[in-house]
Amino acid sequence: MDPTPEDREAIGHLVTAVRHADGVDAWSEAVLLDLATPTGHGRHLVVRADDGSLAAWAHVDTADPDDVVVELGVAPGARRHGVATSLARALLADPAVRPGQARVWAHGERPGSAELAAALGLDRDRELWMMRRPADAGPLPAQRPVEGVTISPLRVGEDEPDVVAVNARAFAWHPEQGAMTVDDVRRREQEPWFDAEGFLLAREDATGDLLGFHWTKVHPEGARDGGPVGEVYVVGVDPGAQGRGLGGALTLAGLHHLAGRGHDEVILYVEADNAAAVATYRRLAFAVDATDVSFRLPDVTSAPSGGDDDAGR
Structure with missing residues (x-):
């Protein structure tokens, strides 16, 4: 279905209700x-009560037809009545949701x-950890300059x-x-949370080439006390520039930026199997706070025959 303005408003209320009930968003930022985009490419299915x-x-x-992603949530008052099961079965019956090429996100991995x-x-299929550095974690390590590299904010419309x-x-x-595309970046630049000063770019002094970046974000709520919380939104380093300490330098630069804005409590998302990144964040006093899990619809055509059927476990 293509949501009407009334549908979008109702969905917005549902998103807020689920967040407050569960303490976590059931849908990703991209969703x-x-x-919010009238020309969005996603497909929507809603269930209404009597x-x-x-x-x-x-x-x-x-x-991506080879990686169809499903995210769903149920209103707190409608749970334990088979709504989620019925909705999920309807989705899995959709021809676009093909075995082996579709997955479902469970944000927060609620029971x-x-x-x-x-x-x-x-x-x-996948685990995505939300890690948190508490406000009382202590002072940040000093920033680490990288020789021949300057870190400065994004120039909107140029970079x-x-x-x-x-x-x-x-x-x-x-x-x-x-x-991620240029349009994706520009779409986020229109969001209330966007701050170009917190989008830090590392460039080679000699050539001006971009070597890496740290995009920070501030959520209006999400801290332990219910107030704003900072986020290490994206840290990316060009593979050709790895080995120079840029990842650590950019991470610290972003954390110092957030602290300078009064955001000592910070969260981030990282793949659970990214051992190097997890080790870096643990050294900075981040600890696992929640887990998002991606469940994949198995490709039954490639499954071995015989044995017990575990589909009902």
Whole structure:
């Protein structure tokens, strides 16, 4: 369906209700941006209660037919009534949601999400950790200058193509981040949280080439006390510039920027199997605070025959 303005308003209320009930967003930033864009590419499915109120919403991202991504959530008052199961089964019956090429995100890995994934026979595919550096973690290490490199803020309207090029090389392995476009950057520049001063670029002094960047973000809520919280939004280093300490220097530069704005509590998201990045963040007093899990619809055509069927576990 193509959401009407009334649908979009109702979905916005649902998103807020789920966030407050669970303490975590059930939908990613990319999905919420797609919802807010009239020309968004996502497909939507809503479930309404008998009184007409919105009971559930699912977003299906079919931009990459070989990696269809589903995110869904149920209103707190409509849970434990089979709504999520019915919605998920309807989605899995969609021809676009093909076995082996579709996955479902469970943000925060709530108990109900794990139960639903098990009932549907979905396989655990990826883990994304949200790590948090508490406000009382102590002073940050001193910043680390890199010889021959200057770190300075983004020049809006000029630097975006360079950022996207470096991002594509740095995250060529990442199914979401590596696909970022100039339009994606400019779309986020229109968001209330965007701050060019907190988008830090590292350039080679001799050539002016962009070597890496640290894009910070501030959420209006999310800190332990309910106030604003900073985020290490994206840190990317060109593979050709690795080994010079740029990742650490950019991370610290961004953390110092956030601290200078009064945001000592900071979160970030990192792939659980990225051992090097996790070790770096642990040294900076970050600890795992929540887990997002991607469950994949198994490719039954390639599954071995015989044995016990675990789809109902």
